[in-house]
Amino acid sequence: QAYAEFARNRDRLVAARAEVATCAISGAVGTFANIDPRVEAHVAAKMGLTVEPISTQVIPRDRHAMFFGVLAVIASSVERLAVEIRHLQRTEVLEAEEYFAPGQKGSSAMPHKRNPVLTENLTGLARMVRAYAQPAFENVALWHERDISHSSVERMIGPDATITLDFMLARLTGVVDKLLIYPDRMGRNLDRxxxxxxxxxxxxxxxxxxxxxxxxxxxxxxxxxxxxxxxxxxxxxxxxxxxxxxxxxxxxxxxxxxxxxxxxxxxxxxxxxxxxxxxx
Amino acid sequence: QAYAEFARNRDRLVAARAEVATCAISGAVGTFANIDPRVEAHVAAKMGLTVEPISTQVIPRDRHAMFFGVLAVIASSVERLAVEIRHLQRTEVLEAEEYFAPGQKGSSAMPHKRNPVLTENLTGLARMVRAYAQPAFENVALWHERDISHSSVERMIGPDATITLDFMLARLTGVVDKLLIYPDRMGRNLDRxxxxxxxxxxxxxxxxxxxxxxxxxxxxxxxxxxxxxxxxxxxxxxxxxxxxxxxxxxxxxxxxxxxxxxxxxxxxxxxxxxxxxxxx
Amino acid sequence: QAYAEFARNRDRLVAARAEVATCAISGAVGTFANIDPRVEAHVAAKMGLTVEPISTQVIPRDRHAMFFGVLAVIASSVERLAVEIRHLQRTEVLEAEEYFAPGQKGSSAMPHKRNPVLTENLTGLARMVRAYAQPAFENVALWHERDISHSSVERMIGPDATITLDFMLARLTGVVDKLLIYPDRMGRNLDRxxxxxxxxxxxxxxxxxxxxxxxxxxxxxxxxxxxxxxxxxxxxxxxxxxxxxxxxxxxxxxxxxxxxxxxxxxxxxxxxxxxxxxxx
Amino acid sequence: QAYAEFARNRDRLVAARAEVATCAISGAVGTFANIDPRVEAHVAAKMGLTVEPISTQVIPRDRHAMFFGVLAVIASSVERLAVEIRHLQRTEVLEAEEYFAPGQKGSSAMPHKRNPVLTENLTGLARMVRAYAQPAFENVALWHERDISHSSVERMIGPDATITLDFMLARLTGVVDKLLIYPDRMGRNLDRxxxxxxxxxxxxxxxxxxxxxxxxxxxxxxxxxxxxxxxxxxxxxxxxxxxxxxxxxxxxxxxxxxxxxxxxxxxxxxxxxxxxxxxx
Incomplete structure (x- = not known):
């Protein structure tokens, strides 16, 4: 199921990325008064961007809202898998387990513990990427088709949301790659x-x-x-x-x-x- | 700009609607143990739905998260237009105005007032539709690929988000259709x-x-x-x-x-x- | 009104700060098995903290949720004042204005412009501090009265929310201190x-x-x-x-x-x- | 721990209720131009409310933001307890269980199942009450110290948040009252x-x-x-x-x-x- 879900997420991300990859060089109020539309078309082509059909001083922020909304969905999918692994790793179930290197410390105070620290971490990070969607939604309603209130928000969520989700996807890949799976235990749990x-x-x-x-x-x-x-x-x-x-x-x-x-x-x-x- | 923005929103909604229009009749754990996949395919075709490629007891909730995320973006676009009209209607600007029927009361206490009541209302409702995206995102990480915590959420946001947004779009259409526009005043404001x-x-x-x-x-x-x-x-x-x-x-x-x-x-x-x- | 509102906010912050200033040294499962409660009391007193009446491995997170919820309210109050100033500064109203140093550039392309850049910035930052409350609320429901999913969240929102709000309060103080106020214009707007x-x-x-x-x-x-x-x-x-x-x-x-x-x-x-x- | 947490929540709710229980009868712009402050004081006393020290056309919305923020914290505490019970009830753990009447159906398709349906329901409802805090925070920054955008929001979250939380607290009380607890199994799990x-x-x-x-x-x-x-x-x-x-x-x-x-x-x-x- 996760494979199908992440295939959907990949499609969503590709679509959202295309949505925000637009270019506007239309002057301070979007009228092309001092610059020809052909300049915009030329630059956009050179940079692999689409021309924004109509802009004001800024590119419309519904595009960015959609982008951060998609990041929130993907982060939630990561959380779904992380929560599943956390359940499988609990002592009484133990059908799967995050990789644990010989000699690694699971807990400073309790030598016997092997907590699902990576997937617990992913669960928390998903809360963050979800939270970043909210200010992106609020950014859409700029005043007078421009104001710069979105700027401070995007300077924060731009790097924070993308870097956090990138880290999450890398960490999840590592967890799944090295996941210890116990089919015998699965059988015994069913029998139990x-x-x-x-x-x-x-x-x-x-x-x-x-x-x-x-x-x-x-x-x-x-x-x-x-x-x-x-x-x-x-x-x-x-x-x-x-x-x-x-x-x-x-x-x-x-x-x-x-x-x-x-x-x-x-x-x-x-x-x-x-x-x-x-x-x- | 609003035309281009709502054209994008229409595309997003069509895509999100297609995403949630899937059908799963695969048994209580999704293995088709007691029911043939052909039954699922038949029912899906009859109802105009797509077959869910892989389901558990439930259809995966990333689909619904995406759907409510798109509603939040559209509501934010409605708010953008509403905020613009609220600005244009303020006394010192007055370049446009919500329609006001002769004899209509603008305020019970102040006979001279003509508040942008419809667009203020739309601004508040946008906050609601945005808020409904958050629990839809949280719904993705169900336990054991199923639990019913998403059910109470969807029974509330299912009707609340769609009805509220439908009302918003109808109200916005009415506001724009009947909007009073004052080009002379626009010219004078520029001159001022x-x-x-x-x-x-x-x-x-x-x-x-x-x-x-x-x-x-x-x-x-x-x-x-x-x-x-x-x-x-x-x-x-x-x-x-x-x-x-x-x-x-x-x-x-x-x-x-x-x-x-x-x-x-x-x-x-x-x-x-x-x-x-x-x-x- | 802002004075009364920020007096309330100060009281809320003092209460929320007291709520999170607790100390737990009760062992890995909160039973004081290997450490006497008197040690906890002694350390708490030395550090100006309150003893947590009952803890597990962690201090309960409803305390932190309340703290970040209060930060969200205060940030929204800052936004209220910022929005008011943005309205007063718009060209057609111009009853007040952010301080603008002689020779300062208001806009790189438009020499005549004096945008309310500081209050627009505050408006955006308020969206961020509000957003940080959401993961703090989600942090309350840790598994088994402990898991470390809250840790990654708090490492991000701990500094991000407090530093952002501190910056906002400092910036707002500066804006209000140096605000240019035009009583004549206020009179003329009323007359108009x-x-x-x-x-x-x-x-x-x-x-x-x-x-x-x-x-x-x-x-x-x-x-x-x-x-x-x-x-x-x-x-x-x-x-x-x-x-x-x-x-x-x-x-x-x-x-x-x-x-x-x-x-x-x-x-x-x-x-x-x-x-x-x-x-x- | 839950007892201490809900004692804190009770204090928070009492404080937040007091915050919103204010009365403003100060005229349409809050100047008492057409009504004496003594009228306001008299009515407030009769209704058990506090006089709002300074109002505009509306009572300041930071008070309501705080109220809904507190509801979100309390709902998250309910979720914490609900999640704990869901864990204790899972087949492999089974240290506690929601009450299950003899002959009651746990699942329409699977006669052996006894799902923690009430606490799963509470988990979903907590997402809703948390979500309602967000528009309450956004309501604070009204325009010109008044606009009616908060009105549509409060007509929805006023009943929705309070009724949902009331239902949650009643349901949680019922679950805890009738909770089946299995101390033997707890001992065996520790031994295992x-x-x-x-x-x-x-x-x-x-x-x-x-x-x-x-x-x-x-x-x-x-x-x-x-x-x-x-x-x-x-x-x-x-x-x-x-x-x-x-x-x-x-x-x-x-x-x-x-x-x-x-x-x-x-x-x-x-x-x-x-x-x-x-x-x-």
Missing amino acids: MGGLVHSQRVLLALTQAGVSREDAYRLVQRNAMKVWELDGALSLLDLLQADPEVSAKLDDDALAELFDLGYHYKHVDTIFDRVFGGNL | MGGLVHSQRVLLALTQAGVSREDAYRLVQRNAMKVWELDGALSLLDLLQADPEVSAKLDDDALAELFDLGYHYKHVDTIFDRVFGGNL | MGGLVHSQRVLLALTQAGVSREDAYRLVQRNAMKVWELDGALSLLDLLQADPEVSAKLDDDALAELFDLGYHYKHVDTIFDRVFGGNL | MGGLVHSQRVLLALTQAGVSREDAYRLVQRNAMKVWELDGALSLLDLLQADPEVSAKLDDDALAELFDLGYHYKHVDTIFDRVFGGNL
């Missing part, structure tokens, strides 16, 4: 839930075996809740097989088959193809 | 400044007559400042013609010619053509 | 409106003379609108005195008396006393 | 980490036994890392007792004593007393 993840499929199978949806829901739920109460001592499959109302409709083999994870993989290729096309 | 608006052209003419830029600046400025001090009792042209250092370089006719407003209109057709193309 | 500012008093006098409020409004409004139409060629007083329906109720002297500005000054001392108390 | 939480105390004990801080850190870390690698098959205590470099400094009993959780409880009464005072 006693097969609860398959509850929906059981629900559907019961309805196809003639049970009303309401009854099917009640049957699955009462067994699922027992898994919670027993903290995984018995699995959902065990409990369902032992429940006479359930086994009257689905025998042991039929139930066991419903707990096959492979069932979820059958369309993986379709999804990969949709997202990556030929780029894998 | 004693011809100061032509100072740049005098500066350039002096340099072309062989005066250094620094000296030319000083010469024009010292006369321009006198116009301020005398509050327009003498015009800049009068003062320049009476300044021996200036008249040694440019005679009375040459100076008078520099005060021709027509000079600024020569490229109007070019600019109109750039902005409106064949759409006028 | 043909005495319209007294319309409310005429309205009240007519009602006291037995005219219904609705009729009184209509009578004053129809004359006030003529002042606008004639662009001040006749004053409101002239027109009212010539309106038979009005003069039937109020004779020329009675009307003239209603146009005395002094009427508005009678409670000035009361207001000054309320705001400044003994501090003038 | 193989006693790693005591690493800091071992570090300090080693340094007090004469080991340099750097060496002590290395010794503890190398054993702690093994706990991770073995996924808790051996505890930190087991490994430390088997590490000759460690056991040379601290014997088995000394090490075992360092793993006593009770050590962290010794100042609990002090902390409770600081936070609750006599209010327990």
